[in-house]
Structure formats: C-alpha cells, structure tokens
Amino acid sequence: MTEHRAQVEELLAGYRRSRDQLAAVHRELSSVTASASDADGLITATVGPRGTLTNLVIADSAYRRYRPAELAEQIVRVTGAATVRALARAGEVLAPALPSETDPQALLLGTADLEAREIAPPQRKPQVDEDSYEDQNWIRERAR
Template sequence: MSSHAEQMEQLAAQYHNQMAELQELQRSMREISCTAIAPRKVVSVTVAYGGVVKDVTFPSSAYKRMAPAELSAAVMNTIADAQQQVIRESAALMAPTLPPGVDAVKLFSGELDVHSIVPSEPMTRDSWGGSTRMGG
C-alpha cells in the first residue's frame, strides 16, 4: 500500500473517530438534567440542557405560608440555581474539546468575551506573512 493511501486511511479513521466522539458528546449533553431544591424544601426545580425548565414541584407545604413575592423569589432563585448546575455540567463535558485558555463555564453562561479568543481584526497577507498566490 502506498504512503498516500495509508495517510488517507488514517485521516478517514480519525474523521470517523471524531464524529463518533462528537455524537457521544451530543448525546451526553442532551441527557443533562439538574435539580435544585430551595431552602425549607419550598420548591424543587429540574432544568435540562440549555436551561429549559422541565419540572417544578413543591415537596412540602412550606410554600403555603409564604407571601406571593417571597414564593416567587424562591422559585426564581431555585430555577437559577438549577440552570447554573446545568451550565457547570455542560462546561465539564465540553472543556476538553475547547481550545486552551477558553473558560467553558464562561462560554456556556454567555460571559465569555469573544475578543479573548478571536482576533479583533481578520488576518491579512501582511499580518501572517503569507502570499496570495496558490502554492506559496
């Protein structure tokens, strides 16, 4: 077998391995589900990947003794807690696939400054010292 054919087979195998890893990562991400419980078990909230609220329950009768604004705050804080758990789990799954120096938690929470990972100006021939001609 020629060297070129071997290289092509290796590249094809790498591609298939990477696709399988990405599919597994995608499956794992879809399965993320986190539950947070408010103090005094006032409310329990389950959130799935992407921050989607999947379930809200009231495991005790403590909510009956709360003012509406207090209950609302407890529900909203518990949702936020569950969403933060999802962000941390998502980040833990994705971190190994990200470029060095990219904070996965900041990426998933929307706090990542895009300028910290992408140049502010596009690369030009002068900035990378290349030629615009094919082949060099």
C-alpha cells in the same frame, strides 16, 4: 498511490473518531440535569443542560407559607441555582472536547473569548437636534 491512499484513510479515521467523540459529548450534554431547592425543601426546580426548566415541584405547604409574589421569587431563585449547577456540569462534560485554552463556561454562555466591554451594548451618543431652540435665550437684555 498506496502512500497517498494510506494518508487519506488515516485522515478519514481521524475524522470518524472526532465525529464519534462529538456525538458522545453531545449525548452526554443532552442528558445533563440539575436540581435545586429552597431552604425548607418546599420548592424544587430541575433544569436541563441549558437551564431550561424541566420540572417544578411545589409542596402544598409552600402555598400557605409564601404569598404569590414570594413564591414566584423563590421559584426564580431555585431555578437560577439549578441553572448554575447544570452549566457547571455541562462545562465539565464539554471541557475534554475543547482546546485547552478554551473556557467551556464562556462557550456555553455564548461569550467565548469576548471581554465584557466587547459584548456590552453600545452607548448611544445623544442626538443633537439642530432645529431645537431649547437652550436659547429669547429674552434680550435691554441696552443700558
């Protein structure tokens, strides 16, 4: 019985180490942030680990420089750039906890090991309406 008990204790210790590592990775992932700014530094977006906008700083001069649509476009652009940085950092944090063949970026994006063709929306086949007379010719040729 003591050998069996030692194996159980060893398994439990391994489980606890794995849980501790997972908790540490989770804490580090939740603290990931990234920022990006436009070329002039008038707009700065900061995002969290999943690309969620957490802070947006717009200089007063940005309102004079950009029209509303241009300002919105710049905000979207810098937020996207910050998201790319945050996902890269999150991938670096996650990589050591994953099996070596796992792509952390793909996992974070929700695609895991799926190929593009596997996640593409299915192409719809055109439905044939059996009651449709659209392609029928109703004008009969005269008999010659």
